[in-house]
Amino acid sequence: MQSWVPLFPEQASTFAWQVDLLYFYLIIVSVAFSIPIVAAIFYFGVKYRERDKFATPEEMHGSIMLETVWSIIPFVVSMTIFLGGAIVFYNQFRAPDDAMEVYVVGKQWMWKLQHETGHREINELHVPVGRKVKLTMTTEDVLHDFSIPAFRTKADVVPGRYTYLWFEATKPGKYHLFCAEYCGLNHSGMGGFVYVMEQRDFDNWLSGNVSGQTPVEAGKDLFENKLGCASCHAGGPQQRGAKLEGIFNKDVKLVGGQTVIANEEYIRNSILNPGGQVVEGFQPIMPTFKGQVTEEQLVSLVAYIKSLSGVTGTTTAGGTNSNSANSSTNSSAANSSTSSAANRGNSNTQGNRPAPANR
Amino acid sequence: MQNADVIGADFPKEPKVNYLTNGTTLKSWLLTKDHKRIAIMYLISVSVFFFMGGLYASAIRLELLTPESDLMQSGTYNKAFTQHGILMIFFFLIPSIPAILGNFLLPIMIGAKDLALPRVNLLSLYLYWIGGALTLFSLMQGGVDTGWTFYTPYSTTFSNTFVMAVGLGIFINGFSSILTGLNFIVTVHTMRAPGMTWFRLPLFVWAQYATSLVMILGTPVIAITILLLAIERVARVGIFDPSIGGDPILFQHLFWFYSHPAVYIMILPGMGVISELISNFSRKKIFGYEFIAFSSIAIAVFGFLVWGHHMFVSGQSIYAGLVFSFLTMVVAVPSAIKMFNWTATLYKGSILWDTPMLYAIGFMGLFLIGGLTGLFLGSMGLVVHLTDTYFVVAHFHYVMVGGQVIAYLGGIHYWWPKMTGKMYSEFWGKISAMLVFIGFNLTFFPQFILGYQGMPRRYASYPEELQVLNIFSTAGASVLGVGLLMPVVYLMHSLFYGKDAGDNPWMLPGLEWRTSSPPPTENFETTPIVTWEAYEFGEESGLDLEEAKRREAITTVR
Numbered sequence: 004m005q006s007w008v009p010l011f012p013e014q015a016s017t018f019a020w021q022v023d024l025l026y027f028y029l030i031i032v033s034v035a036f037s038i039p040i041v042a043a044i045f046y047f048g049v050k051y052r053e054r055d056k057f058a059t060p061e062e063m064h065g066s067i068m069l070e071t072v073w074s075i076i077p078f079v080v081s082m083t084i085f086l087g088g089a090i091v092f093y094n095q096f097r098a099p100d101d102a103m104e105v106y107v108v109g110k111q112w113m114w115k116l117q118h119e120t121g122h123r124e125i126n127e128l129h130v131p132v133g134r135k136v137k138l139t140m141t142t143e144d145v146l147h148d149f150s151i152p153a154f155r156t157k158a159d160v161v162p163g164r165y166t167y168l169w170f171e172a173t174k175p176g177k178y179h180l181f182c183a184e185y186c187g188l189n190h191s192g193m194g195g196f197v198y199v200m201e202q203r204d205f206d207n208w209l210s211g212n213v214s215g216q217t218p219v220e221a222g223k224d225l226f227e228n229k230l231g232c233a234s235c236h237a238g239g240p241q242q243r244g245a246k247l248e249g250i251f252n253k254d255v256k257l258v259g260g261q262t263v264i265a266n267e268e269y270i271r272n273s274i275l276n277p278g279g280q281v282v283e284g285f286q287p288i289m290p291t292f293k294g295q296v297t298e299e300q301l302v303s304l305v306a307y308i309k310s311l312s313g314v315t316g317t318t319t320a321g322g323t324n325s326n327s328a329n330s331s332t333n334s335s336a337a338n339s340s341t342s343s344a345a346n347r348g349n350s351n352t353q354g355n356r357p358a359p360a361n362r
Numbered sequence: 363m364q365n366a367d368v369i370g371a372d373f374p375k376e377p378k379v380n381y382l383t384n385g386t387t388l389k390s391w392l393l394t395k396d397h398k399r400i401a402i403m404y405l406i407s408v409s410v411f412f413f414m415g416g417l418y419a420s421a422i423r424l425e426l427l428t429p430e431s432d433l434m435q436s437g438t439y440n441k442a443f444t445q446h447g448i449l450m451i452f453f454f455l456i457p458s459i460p461a462i463l464g465n466f467l468l469p470i471m472i473g474a475k476d477l478a479l480p481r482v483n484l485l486s487l488y489l490y491w492i493g494g495a496l497t498l499f500s501l502m503q504g505g506v507d508t509g510w511t512f513y514t515p516y517s518t519t520f521s522n523t524f525v526m527a528v529g530l531g532i533f534i535n536g537f538s539s540i541l542t543g544l545n546f547i548v549t550v551h552t553m554r555a556p557g558m559t560w561f562r563l564p565l566f567v568w569a570q571y572a573t574s575l576v577m578i579l580g581t582p583v584i585a586i587t588i589l590l591l592a593i594e595r596v597a598r599v600g601i602f603d604p605s606i607g608g609d610p611i612l613f614q615h616l617f618w619f620y621s622h623p624a625v626y627i628m629i630l631p632g633m634g635v636i637s638e639l640i641s642n643f644s645r646k647k648i649f650g651y652e653f654i655a656f657s658s659i660a661i662a663v664f665g666f667l668v669w670g671h672h673m674f675v676s677g678q679s680i681y682a683g684l685v686f687s688f689l690t691m692v693v694a695v696p697s698a699i700k701m702f703n704w705t706a707t708l709y710k711g712s713i714l715w716d717t718p719m720l721y722a723i724g725f726m727g728l729f730l731i732g733g734l735t736g737l738f739l740g741s742m743g744l745v746v747h748l749t750d751t752y753f754v755v756a757h758f759h760y761v762m763v764g765g766q767v768i769a770y771l772g773g774i775h776y777w778w779p780k781m782t783g784k785m786y787s788e789f790w791g792k793i794s795a796m797l798v799f800i801g802f803n804l805t806f807f808p809q810f811i812l813g814y815q816g817m818p819r820r821y822a823s824y825p826e827e828l829q830v831l832n833i834f835s836t837a838g839a840s841v842l843g844v845g846l847l848m849p850v851v852y853l854m855h856s857l858f859y860g861k862d863a864g865d866n867p868w869m870l871p872g873l874e875w876r877t878s879s880p881p882p883t884e885n886f887e888t889t890p891i892v893t894w895e896a897y898e899f900g901e902e903s904g905l906d907l908e909e910a911k912r913r914e915a916i917t918t919v920r
Binding site for chain 1: 437440513604644653675691695747821869900
């Protein structure tokens with residue numbers, strides 16, 4: 004299969020053929036531009052090479068006609084490239100609703116991954132073929148980038164926020180996983196493999212591995228026992244903290260009259276920086292949990308709080324941009340009104356809106 | 363006036379005092395206000411930095427000969443590529459054409475005695491030296507490992523290397539760039555000789571002017587960015603590190619707001635040199651003068667609006683991405699216009715295949731590839747796969763080395779007779795130009811394929827199946843290295859043993875060819891009055907071509 008000099012990586016996801024098609028189109032465009040120019044340079048260079056020393060060739064003035072033609076043609080061609088690229092990108096950017104979720108935490112210099120079922124992996128990712136998989140990613144330290152060339156996709160992993168990546172593998176096999184954003188000493192060692200398996204093999208792999216708590220269970224444990232969140236956020240109507248049931252992806256009114264969508268980013272920020280965006284009707288009394296919870300525990304807590312709204316892991320995350328929770332403008336309120344309307348209809352199913360989440 | 367010079371060249375006479383012989387003490391150099399001497403001092407110091415950056419490059423290529431990180435440990439490798447980038451970009455590419463060729467030629471080409479602000483020009487040189495010395499000092503102390511991009515929070519919180527010292531070096535060096543740009547703009551506005559209208563300016567001057575605009579508008583932003591980075595690193599004020607309340611993407615926006623336009627600081631002067639070479643070595647007025655001139659300005663302006671195409675996968679919003687992708691496609695058009703006009707200039711010319719022209723033709727081929735692969739990287743659907751891979755490395759080396767360095771070498775060969783009064787060996791010049799071209803392609807073309815395979819950049823080790831292409835690349839780098847070292851030898855040789863070049867060896871109409879070689883300190887004995895258009899080879903140019911042909915015939919018979 005692999006030639007002596009490998010020219011193209013394997014096509015192993017639904018994006019691969021689209022990206023490759025765009026690539027071939029651009030190669031054709033490049034060749035179509037280069038050949039006439041290079042041929043003209045050499046033809047002129049030979050035909051009009053100097054015959055008389057210090058000759059004075061006939062003068063020639065520019066031509067508006069020619070200038071127009073060779074401005075418009077490249078512009079039109081570049082617009083086709085722009086549009087083609089935008090379409091392919093849009094497909095990669097819009098995560099589907101029915102994806103299987105995996106949580107990814109990068110740290111110098113390893114990838115820590117956790118499935119919805121609680122299975123943990125390091126520098127390896129097992130996924131079934133033909134299933135959409137959505138990664139929710141963050142990092143404990145510096146920037147990283149989760150890159151799978153065979154799937155033709157990658158995304159930066161940014162500290163302090165969640166970024167997203169999705170793919171659907173099409174071919175069982177073992178593919179390189181790289182960190183593509185420079186992250187320090189052992190950057191080139193930060194990677195491993197993605198194993199794409201038939202569904203049956205994947206089920207076997209799941210059952211053969213001891214699974215710990217699922218993220219929701221771990222989050223519940225943290226919430227009720229380890230961190231004691233429940234002492235304020237659960238209980239009767241007199242509870243001191245805001246009610247968390249059913250808030251996910253809904254509008255939340257803040258002290259000061261602003262409104263935000265309670266997406267993953269907002270929940271995360273509220274744990275780390277509780278005084279920042281306090282819900283209307285409550286005092287800013289919650290202490291920060293910064294430094295007390297790891298990124299993985301945060302992921303679990305977010306998963307648990309999502310589950311309180313009847314959202315299981317298979318739904319898509321809320322915000323468009325990873326930090327849209329901070330933008331508490333009218334437009335974000337307007338955006339989210341559609342989503343809450345959708346939620347009202349089937350609030351206990353997987354009825355969240357198809358959010359254009361970051362890949 | 364100048365006819366008398368040409369005829370006078372036939373007879374032996376007392377050597378005139380020129381800028382090189384006007385004072386020989388060290389002090390006369392270090393305290394000079396002569397733009398030509400300052401340019402020569404830049405030439406020497408920039409060459410030292412180019413050589414050092416080249417050493418790091420060879421270390422990188424040797425390490426990548428094998429998949430494992432065996433020649434260097436990954437920590438050392440990280441420092442090698444960081445320092446390669448910092449030295450090459452801030453201390454070689456950015457100052458090369460403006461500070462050396464621009465400094466030397468811009469006043470002469472517009473018929474001025476010097477730059478408008480000669481003392482500021484000397485200050486620029488000293489700032490460059492101070493910044494460079496500080497950077498070299500910190501490299502010797504142990505160097506820096508953040509990558510030339512200094513991405514946060516790695517550079518502010520995690521790296522234990524000499525980020526502050528190198529940052530300060532770049533900060534100081536930035537002012538050298540700003541002052542040079544300022545000087546050029548003032549000079550072009552105020553110092554043009556009588557009759558030298560804006561549309562009689564050589565295109566090299568237009569390109570320098572566009573570059574200067576970018577320098578004075580863009581460079582302050584990198585200074586601010588480095589300052590903010592320093593504040594966070596030293597005082598732990600949360601600006602970029604999210605763990606103390608900052609935003610790492612903010613750094614990327616600020617950084618690329620300068621560093622993308624900086625790409626145009628590097629390539630625009632190169633395009634200016636190529637316009638000179640193509641027109642003069644075809645002995646024909648450049649095709650579409652106004653279009654080339656204004657495309658430089660268009661590139662300078664649009665260059666400020668496309669920084670976000672470095673951040674398509676970094677978490678910026680899709681709408682920002684779409685706008686940046688669109689503008690990136692738009693900025694390709696002025697480059698295409700230049701390319702077509704250069705090609706059209708060759709048509710029905712009288713093309714002389716001398717060394718500078720070989721470089722110019724090489725530039726057209728390499729810049730074509732560099733520019734077209736830029737479209738690959740501006741297309742959002744493709745860039746997700748290609749960003750942060752060797753495809754990007756190959757692309758920017760095609761533009762920076764294939765474009766800027768080739769143009770710089772072409773310019774050095776073209777103006778060497780003017781700067782030194784001596785002619786180098788044409789034979790060795792051609793050999794070296796061809797070696798550079800072949801070696802360059804062998805080094806960087808395989809990297810496009812490696813990039814599409816997904817090999818990430820800044821990797822000290824890589825999967826085994828990618829070794830063959832990496833071997834090609836390293837082999838090419840050795841050819842390229844030889845090609846780049848050869849000019850040092852034969853240009854030096856020409857200083858002592860080279861033939862006298864004469865004032866105008868190619869009988870060209872530009873003002874720089876109408877004074878003696880090397881020029882006198884005040885550039886012209888009398889202020890020239892310009893009555894001809896740029897690249898005027900006909901009667902109106904006032905060049906005595908008949909006389910030159912007769913003398914040429916005599917020398918050939920001899």
